[in-house]
Amino acid sequence: MTERLPSLPTVEAQIEERYLKDWSGLARGTPRAVFRPRTTDEVSTLLRDCHARGQPVTIQGGLTGLAGGAVPADGDVVVNLERMNAIEHIDALEGVMCVQAGATLQAVQQAAADAGWYFPLDLGARGSCQIGGNAATNAGGERVVRYGTMRDQVLGVEAVLADGTVLSSLTRLVKNSAGLDLRFLFIGSEGTLGIITRLILKLQPVPPEPVTAFAAAESTQALTKLLRGLKRAPGVNLTAFEFMSGEFVDTAGRLSELPCPVAPGQPWYVLIESAEGHASHDAGALQTALEHALEQGDIVDCALAASLAQADAFWRMRQSIPEMLTALAPTVNFDCGLPWAEMGGFIARLQDTLQRRYPDARHLFFGHMGDNNIHLMTGPHAGPDMHAVEAEVYAQLRGRDGTISAEHGIGFIKKPFLGCTRSAAEIEVLRRLKSALDAKGILNPGRVID
Template sequence: MDSQITSAALAALQELRNSLGASAVLIGADVPERNCNDWSTQPPQAPIAVVRPLDAAGVSQALRACRAVGLPVVPQGGLTGLCGGARPEAGWVALSLERMVGVEEIDAASATMTVRAGTPLEAVQRAADEADFYFALDLGARGSCAIGGNLSTNAGGNRVIRYGMAREMVLGLEVVLADGTVVTNLNKMLKNNAGYDLKQLFIGSEGTLGIITRIVLRLFPKPGCTMSALCVVPDYAAVVRLLGAARRGLGPLLSAFEVMWPDYWQVVTERVGVRSPVEPREGIYVLVEAQGTDEALDGPRFEAWMERLMDDGLLADAAVARSVADTQSFWALRDACAEFFQVLGPHISYDIGLPVKDMDAYVQRCKPALAARIPGCLSVHYGHIGDGNMHLVVWVPGVPLEQQPKAEMDEVIYGLVRELGGTVSAEHGIGTAKKRWLGHARSPAEIALMRTIKAALDPQSLLNPGKVL
């Protein structure tokens, strides 16, 4: 038995195991390796136990048992987070939602889905599709990430410009507080102004205020057609003009606006080897996507809009998708960052937010600043620029991951973010990886208020302690 487990803690865990079942509580050497870390670059750490409840009542029972003996608890979903939010510390208990899966109800009249928090995002998307609806949240880890974890970090993804962040897709929650209290408000109404909107406390709080167990999600009409184009513009000023033209010309059809700087484009086309639908040329590359309701109406409208842009001289070049395969090939260029470990070797990924007008100024300052501070340092830039979210990949070639100079990279990257009034996290959360830099994006008064809320809901600080704040 693990020497970190005190006799009182062991007794509490064994009693919990007797109550919830042997498969629900894994102690010491029985803890699976997967529960020792998330996708962050921090070293793994085994929890003293993993508790796997089936429902909110089981979560409540587990939290009460841990609270009675002072055991910190880290909630875990699909473990795809990048900031250490689901990583345990020594002596902690991991509370995994992996068995709390399944769609409980699809209410067609309300256009809602009630789902358990451990359900993979891809399963939510599939269930919506089979019911002739559309669930708009989407990200690369869709097959592994859990919907509860998506909400705990307020995930963004590819189509925020149209549908908003994860919090905009939630109508109701069931949450278990640190003391085991179950708060159930599975609201299905778009309009409900009866007091505080408590669900917003828990969305984006990374499991530090409560554990989400069930969710009422908003569903949308299934798109009748998807139009896309891969555009090349000469400079960032043209990117901003193109974004304005897309907002005006496409209106609510605009669903994605992805921008790739030349450094990113060179890596994906020359090193990853993704085929480009346009001839190589200097400039910035933009993937524009629109979702319509009627191919016969919206398809010609999209093409006419593209023709106007070409006639006006805004675009240096462009390719318009003629098929689903074409659209997939355009997105393959944007999603090729998943192959970077194979072609670039060890690297550090960053997720920041900036005012749209300042994005290129940031790139032009950050790239040389990194190279000056860290000899040999390289970087590429891309992201969901339509909603103010940039991603950076930064690395020193040939250096192992654990020796990459992340501290120096952080100082440069987040220092410039602060100067330009941005945020150190646009969609990945804070966890422990960005905790030091929270003050670059939030004022002392805001952080003090966060601490007040944490103390009110978790006075013993046993629920994911030390994360975010």
């Protein structure tokens, strides 16, 4: 791998396979070079050079994305941040961390823990994904209901613009009203406006061991009512509310050989976690709230984990995704968002349509209800059917205040559908911002918008 700086190599002897694909499996071509800079200055020098030449650049973190955003095309220059992985500073008094963008999420979590703090963002890809990629895609995960998305964890950003300008907006203050906050240009813009090189992160007090429960309900409406109740219940401090369809629990149970923790054969299940102040007292808070929900008929059965092992078993059910992706391959996977009031109708219409059209496939609904996030995994599907499934799902989102991507991003793969949930005026403003910061369009071309 050639890494001469600042001038670009013209021929690339060998590019390692791992830089060519993300977890979506999409591959687009062979880049001319992969650079793995060690400093912000190196990133700046490289971009200045690419900018002068009009050279397209693909930015890479841990390549765990599902939208193809980090997958290079023929002739691209790849900038992978994996060598910029230092935890630079932790202010253990206030709970603030300065980190280079290439540190893995797991390294950030561990460094926070070592300093007596907690970094709440968490994803299955934690060991591989990079914190800069988490910011560029505004990652979500399983703790959003309590701590928000990656956006809510970031106090400051250093980014390199397309022309090599280093934009250091490394404020570490909870409040700062001195001019527009520039963090938000880079968080969630998927590398289209700059390369994030450094982040200031807000850390949280270490939460107590959570109480974990599993419950069954007859409808998604009942689940939203339960969720509303738990958000308001005294003493309950909700840290996860992960819903799953009966078919999801059935499939996960068979593949992972896990018994359903509560009454089997129900249409809906939910894994609930609550982390409260007083261990002895809190179990009571969630238990009291669930007993009330049983009396009200919002749930039909529930179980509290009596041990860490049992809580793990509940979570394994929810986290059987890799086994399912294999068993149902080839699958089509969705990451939709909808208001609570729209969820039931959306799911019912899709269950009906998909079951009717593809009776031999499984259609598994699950997700982070508190974050408005519905995932759907459907498969196996023949190649030609896959676009029809996409068209059907996105058609059901139109006009319902929803999103085609709650947490995975747009990248290449969802770009054709952006107009389902963003207006022409919004897309035009995205274009104006792109022109203002990357007039030549060298950063992550072809992603999100043209």
